[in-house]
Amino acid sequence: MAQGRLSEDVYANIDARLAEVDARVAGLYPGEPPGRQPVHTVYVPAGRFTADLAARWGEQALTVLAEHGPLETDDAVVERVRAKLAAEPIEDLRIDFEDGYGRPDDKTEDADARAAGAELAASVKDGQAPPFTGIRFKSFEQPTRRRGIRTLDLFLGGLLDGGGLPEGFVVTLPKVTAVEQVEACAAVLEQLEPAYGLAAGALRFEVQVETAQSILGEDGTVAVARIIQAGGGRITGLHYGTYDYSAGLGISAEYQSMEHPAADFAKGFMQVAAAGTGVRLSDGSTNKLPVGDRGTVRAAWREQARLIRRSLERGFYQGWDLHPHQLPSRYAATYAFFREGFEPAAARLRNYAARAEGGFLDEPATAQALAAYLCRGLDCGAIGEPELTDLDRATLDRYVRRA
DSSP: OOOOSSOHHHHHHHHHHHHHHHHHHHHHOOOSOSSOOOSEEEEEEGGGOOTTHHHHHHHHHHHHHHHHOOOSSOHHHHHHHHHHHHHOSOSEEEEEOSTTTOOOOHHHHHHHHHHHHHHHHHHHHTTOSOSEEEEEOOOSSTTTHHHHHHHHHHHHHHHHHTSSOOTTBOEEEOOOOSHHHHHHHHHHHHHHHHHTTOOTTOOOEEEEEOSGGGTBOTTSSBHHHHHHHHTTTOEEEEEEOHHHHHHHTTOOGGGOOTTSHHHHHHHHHHHHHHTTTTOEEEOOOOOOOOOSSHHHHHHHHHHHHHHHHHHHHTTOOOEEEOSGGGHHHHHHHHHHHHHHHHHHHHHHHHHHHHTOOSSOOOOHHHHHHHHHHHHHHHHHTSSOGGGGTTOOHHHHHHHHHTO
């Protein structure tokens, strides 16, 4: 082994000098978390939620697809979309006690909170629940704070009286206007766990980025980066709220959109702040619903598909759906994105593994991204593992972890 001119003391001193930094970076940036990320979150007003909701949405989606199809994509995608709508129409469900629910009297919301928790428990017990579930309660701003906490408390009571905490359960904190509200939410969840006999850290939450204060703090610092740390390791995601955020910036209703420059500005900050932290991102929704005559439905499908594709190309692999008629387009756009790219991605990954020349000179980080892309396609049902031939899931997972 060749000898340099620096002594071992120099190496040791640099290691000691950076030891605290190494630990801090490792803690702040653990990388992509294990497990599947849903392709969407469906918001349903709490008063309309019943245990069989996912199945009902799937039936409605299949009906509108039969009536107003075919989808503007190839046959392989269409067949997979139909199978998805029959087997798992909703990947992530959020029972909504915020904007979609309104502000009834306290007695009504108390009853709805308990009932919704019990209905979710029944859905889980019957095997009808989506793989990811949760609720959105009212914000931690002063006018709604106590109501939001009480609703969460009562909902958990109804849910846990009917069984255990579902896997993939997460709650959603909306309309953050100060980082301290995120800290307070984490503190409430920490108190709820022993109150309901849950393990420490069992309750996780997402933060909706739908105010300017969630991006830029009053002191000029990047608030969204501080929000991630304020969650104390409980934050799983940042979700962009298209219409609240746009309205808060004074953008008129006609121009509020997922693709407005102001939306891209906010989502760019979200993306940079979350990179490497293990916090996942979700884009927002379109309010143009596929409802009405054939022409209206198909035009709405095309618009939604275009916006979904735009989000996927920009690294936002999740979005919101608000109506069962949006499901065919959601899965069609998502499946087309992954099916169009899986053969080139698989070929590049095989060439990387074999150190072969295939027109690209890929780095380990690119191999990781290729594997993550293929895993997402497998997770949502866009592609099947047999289609990858020699690239099995275990191999892909190793590349994702860079093991």
